[in-house]
Amino acid sequence: MTVPSEPGHGRLDPGLSVIMSERRQLINLAYRLLGSLADAEDVVQETYARWYAMSRLEQEAIESPGAWLTKVASRICLDLLGSARVRRESYVGEWIPEPLPERTEWINGRGGGTVDPADRVTLDESINMAFLVVLESMTPAERVAFVLHDVFRYSFAEVAEIVGRTPAACRQLASSARRRIRASRAPVAPAAQRAGLVRDFKRAWEAKDIDALIGLLDPAATATGDGGGLVSAALHPIEGAAQVARFFADRAGAVPEVTIAECTVNGQPGLVAQLDGVTVSVLAFDLAGDRIKHIWAVLNPDKLRPWTTG
Numbered sequence: 001m002t003v004p005s006e007p008g009h010g011r012l013d014p015g016l017s018v019i020m021s022e023r024r025q026l027i028n029l030a031y032r033l034l035g036s037l038a039d040a041e042d043v044v045q046e047t048y049a050r051w052y053a054m055s056r057l058e059q060e061a062i063e064s065p066g067a068w069l070t071k072v073a074s075r076i077c078l079d080l081l082g083s084a085r086v087r088r089e090s091y092v093g094e095w096i097p098e099p100l101p102e103r104t105e106w107i108n109g110r111g112g113g114t115v116d117p118a119d120r121v122t123l124d125e126s127i128n129m130a131f132l133v134v135l136e137s138m139t140p141a142e143r144v145a146f147v148l149h150d151v152f153r154y155s156f157a158e159v160a161e162i163v164g165r166t167p168a169a170c171r172q173l174a175s176s177a178r179r180r181i182r183a184s185r186a187p188v189a190p191a192a193q194r195a196g197l198v199r200d201f202k203r204a205w206e207a208k209d210i211d212a213l214i215g216l217l218d219p220a221a222t223a224t225g226d227g228g229g230l231v232s233a234a235l236h237p238i239e240g241a242a243q244v245a246r247f248f249a250d251r252a253g254a255v256p257e258v259t260i261a262e263c264t265v266n267g268q269p270g271l272v273a274q275l276d277g278v279t280v281s282v283l284a285f286d287l288a289g290d291r292i293k294h295i296w297a298v299l300n301p302d303k304l305r306p307w308t309t310g
Helices: 016-034 037-052 056-060 065-088 129-136 140-151 156-163 167-184 191-206 210-216 241-254
Strands: 217-226 259-265 268-275 278-288 291-298
Touching (some): 016 037, 016 140, 065 140, 065 156, 129 140, 129 167, 129 278, 129 291, 140 167, 156 167, 191 210, 191 241, 191 259, 191 268, 191 278, 191 291, 210 217, 210 241, 217 241, 259 278
Parallel strands (some): 217 291
Antiparallel strands (some): 268 278, 278 291
16 A cells, blocks of 8 residues: 555556545545544545455556545445444444544545535535434435435436445435435524534533523433443433533532533534543534534543544
């Protein structure tokens, strides 16, 4: 994978510089399909392993190496999504997509295409936690068809080759996925308002002010934790503003030495909790108007590695 590239080659070459140029696109895609940065990196590694398993003649016979890499990575993701459902049946507690710190948010993807502007999803939007959680409710085929078409602008003919269905069937899959996304969307508040609301939540949480917390939460607010069985976390979502407020106030009282800082989580205002300089929890928020509708707290240390390294 580190063989020097040959000059004058306009096609994909086994050189490191070309590998890196394609890698960003593949990580972008695989993370959105799987909701896990670690799994996305494994997929990209496997994709390149398959490329390098071919002879140079076989590589040169491929008309569009970039498309080939995307197709292979997407198929690996499709297989993983099917097996992930089985694995998550034995997962301890709730499973939440892996949160990304600001430095690992890639927003460069494939442009163009003929998607109706009303149906387009920006790469920024497709990385936020609320969006990823809805993707988790989709079937593997729905998720792949929707992400490839609506987010990365691949045609349904191209999607059909990857999913193994007809273009018409892929169009239906994407349409079904689109309905799920629309049903889950709340009006988007201005960025400053979102940041202010999260900041107010932080202050009320630190003060253990239950009444202030309730005032910031939607009456039907939910809080979901993901400890993966490795650290203590609520096994089921906590529902209702009063219950959520009391839970966070109790947590603040139980571990008073934890420090809470504002940060960017998957492109949106969030919070990070640290103990002795080590990240122990990352919180993502979904807002409905001027209230907090959902809180996702990731405590599973395996999912916090991007927050504790380099």
